[in-house]
Every structure is written in C-alpha cells, then in structure tokens.
Amino acid sequence: MPAELPDLSTLSYLERYGYLPPGAAGPDLDVDTVAHALARFQDRMNVPVTGRVDADTRSELEAARCGMPDLVNGLALKALCPWDGPELRYAFGAPCTNYEGAFEAVERAASTWAGVLPFVLRRVESTQEPDVMVEWRPAQDPDHSMVGTVVAHADFPGPCWTITEAPPKPLHFDDDESIWADGAIRGAFDVETVALHEFGHLLGLAHTQVPGAVMYPRVRHHYVLRELQPDDLDQVCSLYPASVPT
Ligand SMILES: [Zn+2]
Ligand SMILES: [Zn+2]
Structure with missing residues (x-):
C-alpha cells in the first residue's frame, strides 16, 4: 500500500479512464482507494499488480493511448450499446x-x-x-x-x-x-x-x-x-x- 497519494496527474488519469469515480481525484482520497484503483489499472495493462506507482506503472501512465475510458461506471465491460443502424x-x-x-x-x-x-x-x-x-x-x-x-x-x-x-x-x-x-x-x-x-x-x-x-x-x-x-x-x-x- 502506498504511504502517500500519487501526484495529482496520476489521480486525474485514474479518474479520466474510469478507475476512480467522477470527481474523486483530489487530496482527500484515501490511500487504500488509490491503491485499489492502481491495482485495477495494472491488471488491465498487464503489468505486475503492486497498487503503487512503480517503474512499470509509470511507463504505462505515460504511454500513448486512446482517450476513451477503460472502465465504464467502474465496470470492465467490453461491449456497451450497439449502433442503431441501418x-x-x-x-x-x-x-x-x-x-x-x-x-x-x-x-x-x-x-x-x-x-x-x-x-x-x-x-x-x-x-x-x-x-x-x-x-x-x-x-x-x-x-x-x-x-x-x-x-x-x-x-x-x-x-x-x-x-x-x-x-x-x-x-x-x-x-x-x-x-x-x-x-x-x-x-x-x-x-x-x-x-x-x-x-x-x-x-x-x-x-x-x-x-x-x-x-x-x-x-x-x-x-x-x-x-x-x-x-x-x-x-x-x-x-x-x-x-x-x-
Ligand atoms: Zn479506445
Ligand atoms: Zn474531439
């Protein structure tokens, strides 16, 4: 478990991509919530799950990516709504x-x-x-x-x-x-x-x-x-x- 919170940009990242609830990123978050969010991120990105911002995790946080969320309402759904054709x-x-x-x-x-x-x-x-x-x-x-x-x-x-x-x-x-x-x-x-x-x-x-x-x-x-x-x-x-x- 981390002794202190990661920097705000990491918290914002976790919020933006669905690992923390909307509006959660901030100095009042408790460390266990952040560790849990980081663990989910690490699991999703296939790096060792440590719950803290280690070198592998930092590298994933800084990597180029799509701007859409990874989790939707906290859920790892792969398919959402279909396009309503025709x-x-x-x-x-x-x-x-x-x-x-x-x-x-x-x-x-x-x-x-x-x-x-x-x-x-x-x-x-x-x-x-x-x-x-x-x-x-x-x-x-x-x-x-x-x-x-x-x-x-x-x-x-x-x-x-x-x-x-x-x-x-x-x-x-x-x-x-x-x-x-x-x-x-x-x-x-x-x-x-x-x-x-x-x-x-x-x-x-x-x-x-x-x-x-x-x-x-x-x-x-x-x-x-x-x-x-x-x-x-x-x-x-x-x-x-x-x-x-x-
Ligand atoms: Zn995408
Ligand atoms: Zn745009």
Whole structure:
C-alpha cells in the first residue's frame, strides 16, 4: 500500500479512464482507494499488480493511448450499446496536416468493420448530416482534450454516449502532438490502425485488456494492426448477432 497519494496527474488519469469515480481525484482520497484503483489499472495493462506507482506503472501512465475510458461506471465491460443502424454515415472534416493519405486510411478501416457487420459504413459529404465526423483536431480539442498521451478519441453510440448525444459524433485524431503515417513507421502512428480502433467505439465496443486486440487502449508508434482479432469479433457478435464471423 502506498504511504502517500500519487501526484495529482496520476489521480486525474485514474479518474479520466474510469478507475476512480467522477470527481474523486483530489487530496482527500484515501490511500487504500488509490491503491485499489492502481491495482485495477495494472491488471488491465498487464503489468505486475503492486497498487503503487512503480517503474512499470509509470511507463504505462505515460504511454500513448486512446482517450476513451477503460472502465465504464467502474465496470470492465467490453461491449456497451450497439449502433442503431441501418447504416453508419461518416464524413471528413479537417484533414491531417502531416499525412495526405489519412482519409483513405480511415476509409479502409471503415471497410474492415463493414466486412463483419450487418450494415454498411458509408462515406458521405459533410453537408449531408453525417452520423460521424472524422477529423484531425488541435490537441486542445474542445470536446475532449487530447493534450499529452491521447492520440485519438471517438464516442459510444446511443444511450452510452459520453461526449455528445447529438450527431455528428466525433472520430478525432490529434493533429498537434502526433505524427501520422501509412504503415509501421518509426515515430509515427498508423492511421488505419488507430481508425480501426476508434470506429470500434462508435460501434459500441469498449476497451479490452487482451493485448494484441484492436480494442486494446494502448497505441504504439511503428505498429500496424489492421485486422479484427478474435477478442474483437467476440464483442461484435455479442452486440450484433447478425454479424458475419470471420
Ligand atoms: Zn479506445
Ligand atoms: Zn474531439
């Protein structure tokens, strides 16, 4: 058990990603509550469970990741609400300023999901009342800050929303602090890999603790994961019984 509380940024992290209740991060927290939250985080991130901020844990806390929570209402649910079809219509807003091919990569990620779902993900113009707006935004993103370790965020569908109930829902990438690319490039994130993950949230999937699954919350440079994994497909099947197992 820690003798004293971790720094406020660690507490804020634990709150932001669901390990502490909303509004809990602050100097009045008791050390056992924080140790329990850290233990859950360590378990989720597959590092030794010590309940304190050791070197492995610090490294996980500072790692690039998706901005969506790991736990929802304190629960480790992998699937939340399904997208209420009959289709998901997405449009492109502000482009990526450091990689021109980014929108094509997003379209490939949408096609991958469409391949297993009982409805289509269709690209429309931004003037056609899209369900989802895909764009690259400043790190100080007004709807969900991406300053620091967050490289992208989206939202959950239907009543499970956390960012906006009204369309268009966000699929936002950090245009300030992250370098984007096509493929496994040193110092850059593969757009298709991250887009595949973020579409998963819009389709109702939450984070998993299975490393190597698309819905794992950590994101890495120099890394490509463009195919849905067994753990992802299990969640798709639970949300969409008419989906196509592959
Ligand atoms: Zn995520
Ligand atoms: Zn945003």
